[in-house]
Amino acid sequence: MSAERSPGGGDLAGGLEAELRDELRAVARDLLTEKGPEAALDWRSVAEAGWLGLEAPEALNGADATFAEVAVVLEEMGRAAARGPYLGAIVLGAGVLGLLEPGPGRDRLLAATASGEVVPAVALPGDGAAGAAGGAAGEVPFRVEAGPGGPRLHGRAAFVPGAAEAGRLLLPALDPGGVPVIVDVAPDVAGLGRTAQPVLDATRGFGLVTADGVAVGEEAVWRFAGDPALALGRVRDRAAVAVACDSLGVSEAMLDATVAHAKVREQFGRPIGSFQAVQHACADMRVRISVARRLVEGAVRCLSGPPGGDDSATGVAAAMAKSYTCAAAVDVVGKAMQLHGGMGYTWESGVHVHLKRAMLNRSLFGSPAAHRARLAERYR
Amino acid sequence: MTATATGLTAFRAHVRDWCRTHIPVGWREAQTGVGEEEFVAFQKAWFQELRRAGFAVPHWPAEWGGGMPVAEQIVLYQELAAHDAPRLVLAFVAIHHAAATLLAAGTDEQRRRHLPAILDGEIWVQGFSEPGAGSDLAALRTTARRERGAYVVNGQKLWASGAAHADWCLLLARTDPKAPKRRGISYFLLDMRTPGIDVRPIRQATGESHFCEVFLNDVEVPAANLVGPANEGWRVAQETLGAERGMTMLELAERLGNAGFRRLVELCSRPGPGGARPIGDSPVADRLAALETEVTGLRALCRDLVERHEAGTVGRADASIVKLYYSELLQRMTDFGTEVAGLAAHTELRKPLSSSWESGAWALDFIGSWEWTIPGGTSEIQRTIIAERGLGLPREPKGA
Numbered sequence: 001m002s003a004e005r006s007p008g009g010g011d012l013a014g015g016l017e018a019e020l021r022d023e024l025r026a027v028a029r030d031l032l033t034e035k036g037p038e039a040a041l042d043w044r045s046v047a048e049a050g051w052l053g054l055e056a057p058e059a060l061n062g063a064d065a066t067f068a069e070v071a072v073v074l075e076e077m078g079r080a081a082a083r084g085p086y087l088g089a090i091v092l093g094a095g096v097l098g099l100l101e102p103g104p105g106r107d108r109l110l111a112a113t114a115s116g117e118v119v120p121a122v123a124l125p126g127d128g129a130a131g132a133a134g135g136a137a138g139e140v141p142f143r144v145e146a147g148p149g150g151p152r153l154h155g156r157a158a159f160v161p162g163a164a165e166a167g168r169l170l171l172p173a174l175d176p177g178g179v180p181v182i183v184d185v186a187p188d189v190a191g192l193g194r195t196a197q198p199v200l201d202a203t204r205g206f207g208l209v210t211a212d213g214v215a216v217g218e219e220a221v222w223r224f225a226g227d228p229a230l231a232l233g234r235v236r237d238r239a240a241v242a243v244a245c246d247s248l249g250v251s252e253a254m255l256d257a258t259v260a261h262a263k264v265r266e267q268f269g270r271p272i273g274s275f276q277a278v279q280h281a282c283a284d285m286r287v288r289i290s291v292a293r294r295l296v297e298g299a300v301r302c303l304s305g306p307p308g309g310d311d312s313a314t315g316v317a318a319a320m321a322k323s324y325t326c327a328a329a330v331d332v333v334g335k336a337m338q339l340h341g342g343m344g345y346t347w348e349s350g351v352h353v354h355l356k357r358a359m360l361n362r363s364l365f366g367s368p369a370a371h372r373a374r375l376a377e378r379y380r
Numbered sequence: 381m382t383a384t385a386t387g388l389t390a391f392r393a394h395v396r397d398w399c400r401t402h403i404p405v406g407w408r409e410a411q412t413g414v415g416e417e418e419f420v421a422f423q424k425a426w427f428q429e430l431r432r433a434g435f436a437v438p439h440w441p442a443e444w445g446g447g448m449p450v451a452e453q454i455v456l457y458q459e460l461a462a463h464d465a466p467r468l469v470l471a472f473v474a475i476h477h478a479a480a481t482l483l484a485a486g487t488d489e490q491r492r493r494h495l496p497a498i499l500d501g502e503i504w505v506q507g508f509s510e511p512g513a514g515s516d517l518a519a520l521r522t523t524a525r526r527e528r529g530a531y532v533v534n535g536q537k538l539w540a541s542g543a544a545h546a547d548w549c550l551l552l553a554r555t556d557p558k559a560p561k562r563r564g565i566s567y568f569l570l571d572m573r574t575p576g577i578d579v580r581p582i583r584q585a586t587g588e589s590h591f592c593e594v595f596l597n598d599v600e601v602p603a604a605n606l607v608g609p610a611n612e613g614w615r616v617a618q619e620t621l622g623a624e625r626g627m628t629m630l631e632l633a634e635r636l637g638n639a640g641f642r643r644l645v646e647l648c649s650r651p652g653p654g655g656a657r658p659i660g661d662s663p664v665a666d667r668l669a670a671l672e673t674e675v676t677g678l679r680a681l682c683r684d685l686v687e688r689h690e691a692g693t694v695g696r697a698d699a700s701i702v703k704l705y706y707s708e709l710l711q712r713m714t715d716f717g718t719e720v721a722g723l724a725a726h727t728e729l730r731k732p733l734s735s736s737w738e739s740g741a742w743a744l745d746f747i748g749s750w751e752w753t754i755p756g757g758t759s760e761i762q763r764t765i766i767a768e769r770g771l772g773l774p775r776e777p778k779g780a
Contacts, residue, residue, distance in 0.1 A: 259771050274774040276760075279767030286766055287701050294680035295673065320673040372669035379645050379659055379668060 053114025078249025088162025121166030126159030163207030461634035697770025717742030
């Protein structure tokens, strides 16, 4: 009801795309809400809905769409506080695969990911901030070292989304020459450790991934199609903006719930929504969400084109969307809990589910302060 | 690139060239501290310069000298802001409120009389608020009594911005004292040279005096100057008040995001009294980045509002969201500038002329920001509109 739609684009193609996204949104909302809040996603029905291969090429079971469509799914998942490995497997997994040079191994995995047969994860540390403004790579968590018995992989990445349940792991690493690559490993290979990292937000799953001398075959080292540093920056920006989309959906859901509650809950003989204190708090939630939506839209637009266009603009837009939206979501959900009164503080009401999700999102893939520090580098 | 995009790129280049060759170099310094007459002359000359380029009233219908596509208007205001061009302060009410009112509710005769005159420099003022009618505008008590072929107006108007220089006034007055308060109001065009009008400037918190009180003592307004039907003035005002909120907010947002934010970065990069640059302090850099993010969001919000206007999909509270957010962001930015500038900001006793609401005299800018959070519907009124009209929350019971 209070969710905003983008106005139709100026040209025909833009209008058509916007229409398709609206349709996707409606389908996503149906599919995600029929299960009830926090429901685990049935990966097969998600695959049938076509959400796993949105950005993949048609030849590899994909839909040849863009990040703008992925963003719609992400927002709706935030709205529903949905469980499932979409962030790790699709935003990051399929996203990374799409940035690599085509090859038999990569193509097979991308096609299997798009069809839902394999659920990959990318060992990108969730506690790391995005790279510096400009989309350049920040720290790369793994490294391939040449040794007498062949190349070996070392390193660690904490808070990797979907690490524990992943059927395939993609590890960002520096090759012996210092060039960023992706190393494809099976989760049960010797020397690889995976430890679940339980968090307060029960709708999310993270794991610590360690590599201690994992043997790496030549066919497992996959190279980026363009400038590897820019590509890794792009992956980090995708992660940050994906979390912002999620927080946007979380915020919209909580504003809707609060408005609905304030219309029917009566105290002092009238609906609490008729009290100015409540009205103005809701108005402030609406304003912050409207601003957040515009910033997220800007970042999503940047990420919907191929990398290498204007990567510094993409980095800036991502940092703005992530820092503002994820901070706003915690305030919005916090206010939602306040305005739901004692009921809002109960486990039963479920407001805590969205609060924990918003709180986690704020810290995931770079705090607001870390992203603002990226922005501030440009002033010096 | 589509044909439209190519056209826009060419148009942007054209506006940029024009800005480089037509914006008077050093106009801010030259105009700061000049007398009222010189300010008026400069504003009128700049208006004519814009008019010659076709940039003065791009939002008007083509038959009256406008007709620029909205996409080009956005580019125009972006470039004017980027080049720190003077802003049309004096002509504002004329080209926006007066024109919107005449186009929506005026007679052909009224349009023919005033729209070309506005292009020639006719200045307008808004005579709406009164001492007892601020947020509750419909409580206004100025009366217009019908006598033969005219109305006789008595009362007092307040916060009439620029009334001292105005040729004409958009006037709301009560024509039926017995009707419910919103039903007894009529909308008039008032010639400011009519006998019985007394204009007195009010000194504001900043020390400036561009707001005025207007006393109306047996002022005769010809019946032909009634806009819309008698006693329907409230509806006419409601329909035309928000007409300017899209593009004018976009212009202000672009200016706040260009020169306004640049000035803030310059301020933070200048060595302070101890020699250190504030920007080296990470909390300062953090707040600067937060403000840049917010002003970027504001600009996108304004572009979205303009596009919604064009598409006919404006929500009932969209203009309120923009007005509220701009006002409070302006306040936060100027507050931050005042804090960073320290005591030096307090030694700037006069506000330099500015292309926008922020001038770089941060303390005075901060004080002046209440000129945004109070008039035009206070921030409290905007929040109530967003809650009731936008979110559909129940109205506060009368007399609660």
